[in-house]
Amino acid sequence: MAILETQELTYTYSVGTPFEKTAVDHVSLKIEEGEMIGVMGHTGSGKSTLIQHFNGLLRPTSGKVLLDGKDIWENKEKIRDVRFRVGLVFQYPEYQIFEETVYRDIAFGPKNMGLDEAEIKRRVYETAHDIGLSEELLERSPFELSGGQKRRVAIAGVMAMEPRVLILDEPTAGLDPAGRDKILDHIRHYHERTKNTILIVSHSMEDIASFADKILVMSRAKLFCYDETVKVFARADEISQIGLDVPQITKVFGELRRRGLDFGKEVFTVGYARDLLLRQLAEREVR
Amino acid sequence: MENIIEIKGLHFAYDADDGEKKPVEVLRGIDLDIKKGEFVAVLGHNGCGKSTLAKHLNAILLPTEGTVTVDGIDTKDEDRLFELRQRAGMVFQNPDNQIVSSIVEEDVAFALENLGVPYEEMRRRVDESLKAVGMYDYRLHSPSQLSGGQKQRVAIAGIIAMQPKCIILDEPTAMLDPQGRKEVLATIHRMNREQGITIVLITHYMDEAADCDRVVVMDKGRIVLDNVPEKVFSQVEKLKAIGLDVPQVTELAWELRRAGCDISHEIISEEECVAAIERLFGG
Amino acid sequence: MLRDITIGQYFPGDSIIHRLDPRFKIVMTILYIVMLFTGDNYICLGVGAVYTFGAILLSRIPLKMFLRSVKPLLPFLIITAAINLMFMNSGDVLWQWKFIKITDGGLNTSVFMVIRIVLLIMGSSLLTYTTSPITLTDAIERLLSPLRKIKFPVHELAMMMSIALRFIPTLIEETDKIMSAQKARGAEIDTGSFTTRAKNLISILVPLFISAFRRADELATAMECRCYHGGEGRTRLRQLRSAPRDYTALAVTVLFLAAVIVLGRLF
Helix, strand or coil: CEEEEEEEEEEEECCCCCCCEEEEEEEEEEEECCCEEEEECCCCCCHHHHHHHHCCCCCCCEEEEEECCEECCCCHHHHHHHHHHEEEECCCHHHHCCCCCHHHHHHHHHHHCCCCHHHHHHHHHHHHHHCCCCHHHHHCCHHHCCHHHHHHHHHHHHHCCCCCEEEEECCCCCCCHHHHHHHHHHHHHHHHHHCCEEEEECCCHHHHHHHCCEEEEEECCEEEEEEEHHHHHCCHHHHHHCCCCCCHHHHHHHHHHHCCCCCCCCCCCHHHHHHHHHHHHHHHHHC | CCEEEEEEEEEEEEECCCCCCCEEEEEEEEEEEEECCCEEEEECCCCCCHHHHHHHCCCCCCCCEEEEEECCEECCCHHHHHHHHHHEEEECCCHHHHCCCCCHHHHHHHHHHHHCCCHHHHHHHHHHHHHHCCCHHHCCCCHHHCCHHHHHHHHHHHHHCCCCCEEEEECCCCCCCHHHHHHHHHHHHHHHHHHCCEEEEEECCHHHHHCCCEEEEEECCEEEEEECHHHHHCCHHHHHHCCCCCCHHHHHHHHHHHCCCCCCCCCCCHHHHHHHHHHHCCC | CHHHCCCCCCCCCCCHHHHCCHHHHHHHHHHHHHHHHHCCCHHHHHHHHHHHHHHHHHHCCCHHHHHHHHHHHHHHHHHHHHHHHHHCCCCCEEEEECCEEEEHHHHHHHHHHHHHHHHHHHHHHHHHHHCCHHHHHHHHHHHHHHHHHHCCCHHHHHHHHHHHHHHHHHHHHHHHHHHHHHHHCCCCCCCCCHHHHHHHHHHHHHHHHHHHHHHHHHHHHHHHHCCCCCCCCCCCCCCCCCCHHHHHHHHHHHHHHHHHHHHHHHC
16 A cells, blocks of 8 residues: 555645645655655746645645545644654755754654653664764764754754655755765665655756656646656656756767667666666677 | 966964864965966865865955965955955855845845945946846846846846956855756856856866866865866766766766776766767767 | 735835835825824814825725724724723713713713824825835935934944845745744644743744854855945945925925914814
8 A cells, every 4th residue: 555645636825815826736646665756846846845745734725645545634633643654854954953962953853752761762873873973973062063964963853753754855955975975875774774765855867866766756736757767767858848957877878869879778877877888888799 | 368366375274162272274275376267166075175265265264374366466455355356256155145135136236336336337237237147127026036046146246247357156056956057057157258257166066067167176175186177077086085076977988998998088078978989889 | 824924014006105205205204193193183183184095095005905004003092092081081971880980071082092093004004005115224224314423323224124124035934944844843833732832932943043143144244245344435226316296295295284283273
């Protein structure tokens, strides 16, 4: 069964004013448990509005959001529980840090869940380890840390609630390549350990190509496509047309195909491209 | 060609406020000359000192040791401070935190108001600058109605209105989406081409650096590479060692070369890569 | 949502009232207030009402917007009326209960006061409805500029006002974002008991303050880079030019004021 499902989900801002705007328009999709999903779409495509429905921060104008097959808005009082089961990390999450120590900031979510001290401690240590924060950092003030470390503290704060679905909105925005790789690596390890469902919003197709099993693309408030990574990249031309960037390497192989050099495969990572080309070259020499 | 920026033996350190009073060295001996009309990218990971270097170019920071001269003005010359800042304008990372006014055209006029430029001329320069960045139609809008890329273009217009000889941009695209990045890059390339303004672009995006005349790579407060993009990016191992990327096409060429293929290691664009692969397959 | 709040209540338009020089509008508003408070009979108030509704008509802003401006002050109006009703004891007693006496004089005064205050609110709303906050700041700066001679920081105050206006939307958006982020971590902000809510407020205020200080710091650097050095020797892009219509409007206002003064003496 799908862990998260939307049925004809629609959200309209400022209903009845001149600023009325439909941000999400009849979106139906099913997210299976344990998948790692890349979410794409340019600014204003509705992707941010969509993900804020997954943990009940926004309430659909019409349509439904189902978590484990149950409508999350069935019982309005229980909506806070949904937020513990579907964790959402916003863009530039380091700006939400407020506690005096790293430990206490990571513990904020678990504490709101009403867990006991021992359990909170276990979770803080475990997530700090997952995200690559050493133990001696836990008693430091989060405001003394580097930008990349702060970001990891903020992500840990949501991970520590041990949500079954973890959604991250552009977790690498503004970081340098080393900081970006570090965060993506840690998220990948967390995924391997917990087998939880993860959704990552990113503008970088290169990044998405490196981790995603499936890709969800939003365009003009509608679901443009939601499919396996290979199948989505097979539609590279259409994706460029809606104003999104495909990885440089995919563009190169697209151009090669147009020029009559078709390798018959969708290429979206450098490692894959190298292996493919070397194999083809070797075959040629044998012939 | 004449140099517009001359940096000699620049060191910069500040006192850490953790009680020990041990100075923290950020820049450790920088020598750099930039020619008039050049488009230079300064690359480096966070904390390598590139933003600190940028702040020395218009006297927001002053050298602990060494000299910085911009268009013949020593940045330590307090009497010529406004003249200096007028010639070397600066655009920052966060588009929201550098727009002063609630009306676009008034923000563009801000520097001119400070400099006491008479009304008629101010009006003309504001309109010209807004047209140059393609934001003239938005002149009466509030900045809060604009996208990130549009806000950065307004910030650039505010600098251009001063008629500077040089613009320093400190990670101007780091907070923008791909669309906004394209707008801003196209704008600064046009300023460089059409108005001959010298550009110093500080960034950690490799693809932005690939389109420049020259790439300066910094690490730990020093310059480690300084050359045309092809030559800089061919040093794939060195760049990776200091935590930087290379464009995907450069990396592919490098990987293929390492596996024994006969392919140039100076590939930085998609076209070059396509042509090189075709050549490999006897096309 | 927080974003929907409008600050300043400005209704863009190009009516004659909108186009008046803001400096004149401020002066006329002051004269208007004087007009309402010098006249102490219904005839004077009637003249004031004619002036108010005439101006509202010219502004082409629906009357209901002005009535809406009175709404938040309704409790204040009721209290004023009640106090006048109970404690102004003059004329015939209309109704009495224990020590509370209502007289026709008291009734008269409270009705008069209510009308006066309603007119006052509606008339001064006209200023903010037809003038954008930034123009208003600008006009105040210029009207107060003679005070610079006695070292009153006119320019600095105006600059602070206009930067505040510039950053209100930014900070509202930011508050919205931080609130959502903390809610996502289970903070109870619009639900829960009073104490948990108060505690959770800290989780919003701390990040908001830190961010505001960071913004202020960056903005200060950006302003320095653009050669900001206080108000001295500054020129302005926004030119305030008075036109004949401004003088006409001022003359009309002065006439109304004179009429109120004369009528106040006569009756």
